[in-house]
Amino acid sequence: MLWIHLVIFALLTIVSASHDSIVDGTQNVTKHSNDILNWEVPENIKSKFPFYITGYDFENRPVIVFEWGKWYTRSVVEKNGQELVDLKKMQDLVVERLRTSFYRRPLNDTESGLVDDEFVLLVDMKAYNLLQLTSLQNLKYLMEYFAKFDKCYEKFAYGFMINVSAVAKQFVGLYTAFMAKYIVRTEVFGTDSKVWIPQLLRKIPPDQLPPKYGGTSTLKQ
Template sequence: MSLRPWLILMSYLCFFQINSNSFAKEFHNSENALNATEEWQAPNDVINSYPYYFSGFDEENRPILVCEFGKWDLRRFFDEGRDVNILHKYVDQALDRFVSGPPKELYPEGNAADGTVLIADLDGFNIRQVASAECFRLILGIASKFSKLEKHLAYGFFINLNYLAERTYEVARPLLGSLVERVEVYGTNSAKWIPKLLRALPADQLPPWYGGPKKHFSPVVVYG
């Protein structure tokens, strides 16, 4: 790969990091935005391209939301000239579901503790997603939306952060607010983060690629 894309990327990272406070104000939507999207139906190609799911529950019956964000090809929306507001609304709906959890009939018997567990997987995150200023702004906008989960996140894990994802996380960190205090961040070495997941979460509530049993795995509910 030529050096030029990386130089462009680093200039973006520096610019957005220096101006993170102004972008935080720009991207911070109102609380009401999280309560108006449950009945909205996203286009089928969006649902299929940007999935997320509840894998199961922790020992306190908190739902575990998994988002394999590194595989979300956000750049495609700009390349195809699509309305980016669709993606914003799709993320708002996902955050609604994070707050409300899966349908109540899917919970295990017994009372559930407050909050939701988050696993954000950045595996596959690459330079194509951030080599466009527009797409990079969208990523920061999504990060800002996640700050709305401060009161609802019990604890979480950001995993599979390569060098590029780590740099992007550092830029987005101010936009995440106090959410970062309840999130553990790990690189691409699964030998380090799988034991952490298994200490915090029941193995049978996780798919095999996160340390779950080596057998057929069925999430509680899949969106996408």
């Protein structure tokens, strides 16, 4: 849609003007890495904005799932209360964990192979709501959030984005604009699981994925 491109262009000017402050903010988080890594995410934030490690790929890289279709950030951003404070802190936590290889797979004495510091992203866009992108306040928030991922890009191996509906394609446009380095290594798929499940299983063992992603893992996420 033309309108979303115009909005992105306008917000690019706003965000680029404050880019230095965004970077400074993420650097300050690094100074307090231990505090961030030890922070316990409130249950209401966990349930509203699900992310988790589902397992490891064939190269022992951790696979991190973001059920982004469920991340309705607009209402939280516009309310501008404690939930937004906690959401931003959780996102700093996620980035710091990825940057510091927090999810690195530990191998015991009976296992062989190498442990990889890189990570894999699985972004699930199921149920994404276009209203997310009709709020300038929320768009600015998303762009600032995406900027933080520059800190951990060197550890990013590859990614999958699945369940991308016609509506969710608008989000992909935003993601492409502000996560350009990530999208190059990300395979984007529509809503047909018969297409994307075989692609996931080429790189990730079935026992490392839950059934909804074509796997056999019964671990509670």
